[in-house]
Amino acid sequence: MSVMRQVARPMLAWIFIQFGFNHLRDPSAAAPAAEAVVTPLAEYLPGFPKDHEQAVRLNGAVQVGAGAMLAMGRMPRAAALALAASLVPTTVAGHAFWKIEDPQERNQQLVHFLKNLSMLGGLLLAAADTGGRPCLARRSRAATAHARRDVRLACRSAQAANTARGVKERLPGR
Incomplete structure (x- = not known):
């Protein structure tokens, strides 16, 4: 594995481990925002938790586990895909800038939305990285x-x- 991969993967994974751990510990902060995504997903996916706090905990667990795998270089392509899949509903639920009227708050949520979009791009690159093979x-x-x-x-x-x-x-x- 190149030095670039050894450094870049943990850097990309750290934010997911940090926020995933926070959501595992205290899902109540993110649960209200998750309602807009959890309710439709619970209708379409059997076995998906209907409780918003449980869904936030599940997402946090995926982010901690996949983030740790990506950071350690264990199945990094699958871990990056799992993180990408967990990032999409998080972004839609947590940073819906199009619903906000206040220009300052709207701009702040747009920045967070674009940050998550950038991380999604990095994860897709990590998922496509074959390590030179x-x-x-x-x-x-x-x-x-x-x-x-x-x-x-x-x-x-x-x-x-x-x-x-x-x-x-x-x-x-x-």
């Missing part, structure tokens, strides 16, 4: 090309063996 699609294409080549070689070998057998049978003295 070829991505799954490229490895699949290479494996397919190797398999096709092997099949072609096997067919040519079989044809050559069949031709050689036919030639042997036509030779005099057999």
